[in-house]
Amino acid sequence: MATLPILEFPDERLRTKAVAVESVDDEVRQLVADMLETMYTAPGIGLAATQVDVHRRVIVIDVSEDQSTPLVLINPEVTPIGEEREPMQEGCLSIPEYFADVPRALRVNLKALDRDGTPYEIEADGLLAHCIQHELDHLEGVLFVDYLSPLKRDRVLKKMNKRHRQMQDA
Ligand code: ZN
Numbered sequence: 001m002a003t004l005p006i007l008e009f010p011d012e013r014l015r016t017k018a019v020a021v022e023s024v025d026d027e028v029r030q031l032v033a034d035m036l037e038t039m040y041t042a043p044g045i046g047l048a049a050t051q052v053d054v055h056r057r058v059i060v061i062d063v064s065e066d067q068s069t070p071l072v073l074i075n076p077e078v079t080p081i082g083e084e085r086e087p088m089q090e091g092c093l094s095i096p097e098y099f100a101d102v103p104r105a106l107r108v109n110l111k112a113l114d115r116d117g118t119p120y121e122i123e124a125d126g127l128l129a130h131c132i133q134h135e136l137d138h139l140e141g142v143l144f145v146d147y148l149s150p151l152k153r154d155r156v157l158k159k160m161n162k163r164h165r166q167m168q169d170a
Pocket of ligand 1: 092135138
C-alpha cells in the first residue's frame with residue numbers, strides 16, 4: 001500500500017468528471033487500498049479518486065471513531081430519501097483547514113459495488129449521508145466551497161493560494 005498525493009483547491013484537475021469503473025480488477029483493488037491508506041494517514045473520513053488524480057468512480061469512506069469501518073463505493077448511485085435537508089459542518093482533504101456548513105439531504109439510499117465487485121445497497125443518515133454526498137460531488141468535479149457565496153469562496157481561494165506559496169517557499 002502507498003499513500004497518494006492529494007490535489008488541493010483550486011487545482012483544475014479537481015474539476016474532472018470521473019468515468020465508471022468497467023470491471024473491479026486487481027488494479028482497482030490496489031487503488032482502493034492506496035486510497036484507504038491515504039485517507040487514514042491524512043486523516044480524513046472520506047476520499048474520492050478524483051482527489052488523488054484518478055478520474056474513475058471510486059470512493060472510500062470511514063466515519064467510525066477508530067478507523068474500523070471502511071466503506072468502499074465503486075460506481076455509486078445516490079438517491080436522497082425525502083425532502084429534508086440539514087446543514088452540517090464540512091471539511092475536505094483538498095481544502096485543508098477550512099470548514100463551512102453545507103445543507104444536504106438528511107437521508108440517502110446508496111447503491112454501489114464493493115471492492116470485490118459485489119453490488120450492495122444501504123440507507124444512510126447523519127454524518128455518513130453527508131459524507132457520501134460530499135464525496136459523490138467530487139466525482140462530478142464539484143467541491144463543497146461551490147455551495148458558498150462568491151465572497152466566501154474568494155476568501156478560501158486567497159487562503160489556499162497563500163498556503164501554496166508558503167509550501168513553495170518552504
Ligand atoms: Zn472533499
